[in-house]
Amino acid sequence: MTVSPWKTRNQRERDREVKREAVLRVAARAFNEQGFHRTSLDDVAERLNVSKPTIYYYVKSKDDILFECVRIGLERIESASRAEHLSGGTGLDRLIALWTEYARIVTEDFGRCLILVGEDPLPAATRRELRAMKAKIDHRFRSVVEEGIADKSIRPCDPKLVAFAGAGALSWIARWYDPAGPLDVDTIVQQTVNLLVHGIVQRQPDALPSSRS
Amino acid sequence: MTVSPWKTRNQRERDREVKREAVLRVAARAFNEQGFHRTSLDDVAERLNVSKPTIYYYVKSKDDILFECVRIGLERIESASRAEHLSGGTGLDRLIALWTEYARIVTEDFGRCLILVGEDPLPAATRRELRAMKAKIDHRFRSVVEEGIADKSIRPCDPKLVAFAGAGALSWIARWYDPAGPLDVDTIVQQTVNLLVHGIVQRQPDALPSSRS
Numbered sequence: 001m002t003v004s005p006w007k008t009r010n011q012r013e014r015d016r017e018v019k020r021e022a023v024l025r026v027a028a029r030a031f032n033e034q035g036f037h038r039t040s041l042d043d044v045a046e047r048l049n050v051s052k053p054t055i056y057y058y059v060k061s062k063d064d065i066l067f068e069c070v071r072i073g074l075e076r077i078e079s080a081s082r083a084e085h086l087s088g089g090t091g092l093d094r095l096i097a098l099w100t101e102y103a104r105i106v107t108e109d110f111g112r113c114l115i116l117v118g119e120d121p122l123p124a125a126t127r128r129e130l131r132a133m134k135a136k137i138d139h140r141f142r143s144v145v146e147e148g149i150a151d152k153s154i155r156p157c158d159p160k161l162v163a164f165a166g167a168g169a170l171s172w173i174a175r176w177y178d179p180a181g182p183l184d185v186d187t188i189v190q191q192t193v194n195l196l197v198h199g200i201v202q203r204q205p206d207a208l209p210s211s212r213s
Numbered sequence: 214m215t216v217s218p219w220k221t222r223n224q225r226e227r228d229r230e231v232k233r234e235a236v237l238r239v240a241a242r243a244f245n246e247q248g249f250h251r252t253s254l255d256d257v258a259e260r261l262n263v264s265k266p267t268i269y270y271y272v273k274s275k276d277d278i279l280f281e282c283v284r285i286g287l288e289r290i291e292s293a294s295r296a297e298h299l300s301g302g303t304g305l306d307r308l309i310a311l312w313t314e315y316a317r318i319v320t321e322d323f324g325r326c327l328i329l330v331g332e333d334p335l336p337a338a339t340r341r342e343l344r345a346m347k348a349k350i351d352h353r354f355r356s357v358v359e360e361g362i363a364d365k366s367i368r369p370c371d372p373k374l375v376a377f378a379g380a381g382a383l384s385w386i387a388r389w390y391d392p393a394g395p396l397d398v399d400t401i402v403q404q405t406v407n408l409l410v411h412g413i414v415q416r417q418p419d420a421l422p423s424s425r426s
Binding site for chain 2: 157158165171175183188
């Protein structure tokens with residue numbers, strides 16, 4: 001049987017998906033490195049060794065690309081927050097798992113784009129859509145904190161402030177993390193989460209063995 | 214003696230300084246609310262009830278305004294970090310004082326502009342200048358953490374990570390704080406700093422009375 005030199009419909013669709021993802025990822029990197037406003041679709045095409053019309057076969061516009069990059073970043077966090085929901089442990093255990101995932105995501109291409117560029121440059125309607133996704137994620141974090149307060153693994157506090165302080169400390173990593181620097185992502189993430197959990201104050205070691213962990 | 218209806222040179226200079234500061238502050242607010250790229254000098258002029266040529270009497274360009282706004286924000290933090298240096302207490306006490314000042318500054322017009330817009334939209338040379346100021350402030354924070362570790366008020370940790378986690382958690386306030394919301398700035402700042410110092414983990418109250426503070 002002669003194998004057809006033409007691709008099947010399925011193969012073509014998979015091909016297209018892989019190429020579209022490459023366009024988005026390379027654009028996200030360009031936005032993260034140069035800034036959204038300083039990046040043109042010509043830059044993106046050049047990084048991919050293709051022409052600008054080729055890019056338009058996969059995406060509608062620069063705004064469309066940014067929308068997709070931010071949406072993918074948010075979707076990864078949302079999906080991590082759903083997975084976290086299934087795992088056991090105290091509220092604090094689950095918050096630690098969720099914070100750790102969050103921090104890892106915001107150091108990846110789409111997650112960094114979510115933090116470094118975000119929805120601000122987009123038109124009002126798309127901004128609102130992405131902000132609604134953000135609010136949903138934020139409420140998920142708050143409810144895990146509330147569960148931790150209820151099961152006494154987290155001390156009484158304002159869940160909103162904890163959710164924002166965690167998001168701030170961990171999102172900041174996306175700004176300063178340097179892959180060429182001396183610290184790897186896992187060390188940075190683990191130590192920053194540990195700081196949020198245990199604080200920085202020196203305690204009497206005899207009085208509090210648990211703070212040594 | 215007849216009082217001259219003309220202003221003295223000193224009065225004219227003071228007038229000019231007050232008006233220049235008004236241009237910068239109103240522009241910072243517009244950038245914070247609408248975004249830098251969506252704000253025109255016409256918007257700024259309109260908010261001040263003056264014409265655009267009047268604005269040009271005080272500033273050279275939109276870039277010049279942003280540079281000044283970010284520089285003023287950074288200068289306030291730098292000056293807080295110098296004042297902190299003079300006050301006594303442990304390294305932890307001084308870090309708490311410095312974090313509290315930092316958080317208050319980033320919720321004000323110029324400080325918010327530093328966080329929400331920052332130096333990213335500016336040309337490379339000015340970006341470098343502002344980043345050098347940022348690096349200096351960051352090193353000041355790190356050295357206070359180091360002093361706290363040395364005097365055993367802060368537990369052993371990576372000063373760089375602590376400085377960044379604090380800056381992240383506190384800068385985030387500039388993004389979400391809503392003057393019309395239920396929490397005032399002082400409560401938010403105090404509780405967020407407290408979280409960074411003590412963490413969120415529930416401890417045995419008998420073993421650790423100091424964590425109740």
